[in-house]
Amino acid sequence: MGLDLQKMAKLSCGIDFGTTNSSVAVSDGATARVLDIDLENDSPTLLPSLLYIARDGERIVGRAAANTFIERNVDREVIVRHIDLGVHIEGYVGGEGDNTYGSVPRKEGLDVHEAVTARALVEVNSPGRLFQSLKTSLRLKEFRGTEVFGTHYQIEELTAEILRRIKAAVDEEAGEPIDSAVFGRPVHFSTREDEDIVAERRLKTAAHLAGFKNVTFLYEPVGACVEYAISREYTQRLMVVDIGGGTFDVCIMEFGGSHGRASRLAESRILGVAGVPVAGDAIDREITREKIFPCFGSQARYGPAMLPLPQFLFNTVLDWQNLYKLNTEETINWLIAAQVSSDQPKAIRALRALIQRNYGYPLAREVETAKKALSTELETAIEFCEPDIEINERLERSEFKHIIEHMLEKMMKALEDAEKAAGLGPEEIDRVLTTGGTSLIPAVREMLTDRYGREKLEQRDTFTSVATGLAIVAQYA
Numbered sequence: 422m423g424l425d426l427q428k429m430a431k432l433s434c435g436i437d438f439g440t441t442n443s444s445v446a447v448s449d450g451a452t453a454r455v456l457d458i459d460l461e462n463d464s465p466t467l468l469p470s471l472l473y474i475a476r477d478g479e480r481i482v483g484r485a486a487a488n489t490f491i492e493r494n495v496d497r498e499v500i501v502r503h504i505d506l507g508v509h510i511e512g513y514v515g516g517e518g519d520n521t522y523g524s525v526p527r528k529e530g531l532d533v534h535e536a537v538t539a540r541a542l543v544e545v546n547s548p549g550r551l552f553q554s555l556k557t558s559l560r561l562k563e564f565r566g567t568e569v570f571g572t573h574y575q576i577e578e579l580t581a582e583i584l585r586r587i588k589a590a591v592d593e594e595a596g597e598p599i600d601s602a603v604f605g606r607p608v609h610f611s612t613r614e615d616e617d618i619v620a621e622r623r624l625k626t627a628a629h630l631a632g633f634k635n636v637t638f639l640y641e642p643v644g645a646c647v648e649y650a651i652s653r654e655y656t657q658r659l660m661v662v663d664i665g666g667g668t669f670d671v672c673i674m675e676f677g678g679s680h681g682r683a684s685r686l687a688e689s690r691i692l693g694v695a696g697v698p699v700a701g702d703a704i705d706r707e708i709t710r711e712k713i714f715p716c717f718g719s720q721a722r723y724g725p726a727m728l729p730l731p732q733f734l735f736n737t738v739l740d741w742q743n744l745y746k747l748n749t750e751e752t753i754n755w756l757i758a759a760q761v762s763s764d765q766p767k768a769i770r771a772l773r774a775l776i777q778r779n780y781g782y783p784l785a786r787e788v789e790t791a792k793k794a795l796s797t798e799l800e801t802a803i804e805f806c807e808p809d810i811e812i813n814e815r816l817e818r819s820e821f822k823h824i825i826e827h828m829l830e831k832m833m834k835a836l837e838d839a840e841k842a843a844g845l846g847p848e849e850i851d852r853v854l855t856t857g858g859t860s861l862i863p864a865v866r867e868m869l870t871d872r873y874g875r876e877k878l879e880q881r882d883t884f885t886s887v888a889t890g891l892a893i894v895a896q897y898a
């Protein structure tokens with residue numbers, strides 16, 4: 422890897438800022454260990470990468486962010502109004518738009534999400550907002566930030582809020598402020614190079630905002646590879662497949678057989694990397710499309726011409742963070758009218774309840790829970806029962822595999838790309854290490870077994886092997 426092997430006296434720190442979960446490890450030279458960073462989480466070494474910002478500006482991260490959102494925001498009638506901003510403006514105010522304010526005065530105390538010309542869509546009674554998968558937003562050039570209750574937050578600042586928790590844990594462990602960290606990054610934040618550059622730059626800025634002065638990046642799967650290879654003193658070619666919430670990453674590395682961690686690291690070489698932004702979140706969306714959309718009327722017909730419901734309604738269901746945008750008087754009245762003339766009135770009624778009572782997030786969690794269950798069970802059910810909503814959808818592992826087939830193809834292509842970059846065939850790889858939550862999916866494991874052979878596969882710590890390896894590298898960075 423061409424690392425400069427000047428040993429550092431201080432505790433070294435490796436940070437895996439994940440789409441779903443973040444973790445941190447520190448190394449004192451002898452051992453690397455992961456730190457507890459979220460005592461409210463079932464696994465305290467994992468900090469769910471979630472941020473809740475309350476109306477009064479309070480910021481809550483991790484498991485508590487999800488719990489607070491469910492407690493305060495869900496099962497509550499969302500009231501959305503169009504407000505007249507009184508001035509003609511071009512473009513958007515807040516939301517995912519360009520955030521050009523021009524000379525428009527801000528309305529105090531209101532959560533202005535989006536405005537076109539002189540009107541803004543405002544959630545008047547929202548107690549707070551929850552941000553999920555911020556890492557995915559880092560690559561979106563047009564998403565510079567968002568408006569939360571009259572305050573503009575840049576994406577870097579939202580991300581920094583999560584990193585601050587990690588920094589505090591590291592400093593506490595070290596008993597002094599730690600300025601340097603090796604951060605993981607996916608092989609590709611995006612398939613577009615310009616977006617990839619933007620994402621890394623933003624993550625670096627977020628790390629600076631959180632107090633890390635010296636930040637270096639390493640591919641996440643390289644971290645996992647080092648974690649495995651550092652103590653095994655024999656020559657081998659290793660492949661790491663790291664599949665998380667946002668990205669599928671592969672790297673192939675070669676390690677020599679010399680003694681000592683420093684020389685083993687110095688002799689290691691990255692032979693090839695590849696990656697695609699297709700992982701757990703995209704899989705959840707696919708299950709939602711196939712199994713949940715029909716429960717909300719995606720196959721319903723309405724009116725005298727028996728038309729299907731507009732697709733945009735369902736696209737918003739896919740993205741629960743934007744569900745409130747459907748909660749306008751026009752849309753709700755339209756849904757009530759469509760329901761009366763529909764061949765599936767119950768489904769359209771359910772869609773209205775989903776929108777009006779803000780059930781998007783808990784429903785997404787049910788889908789994820791069912792997906793995880795299929796890693797150990799052959800069949801499961803997605804169950805979600807609330808007033809006017811009754812979902813009980815059976816999902817078998819075989820059907821799930823079928824649903825994600827096209828994603829498996831993309832993952833396979835990334836494996837081939839990594840092999841090609843390394844100039845190696847599958848038989849020339851000695852060991853295939855897997856990590857990341859999505860690597861537990863049986864269809865993914867089958868794909869790897871078919872290509873490399875069962876005996877070569879080894880699951881490493883699913884959620885912390887990347888951070889541990891990054892901390893080891895940080896020791897010598």
Ligand SMILES: Nc1ncnc2c1ncn2[C@@H]1O[C@H](COP(=O)(O)OP(=O)(O)OP(=O)(O)O)[C@@H](O)[C@H]1O
Binds near residue numbers: 666792
């Ligand atoms: N048992 C399981 N079976 C299938 N999927 C799982 C399981 N456990 C977790 N997942 C999925 O794994 C993903 C989270 O994994 P992980 O924490 O490794 O991702 P991440 O590191 O946050 O994301 P990334 O590396 O892509 O930025 C989520 O999509 C989650 O639903």
Ligand SMILES: [Mg+2]
Binds near residue numbers: 439440664887
């Ligand atoms: Mg990860």
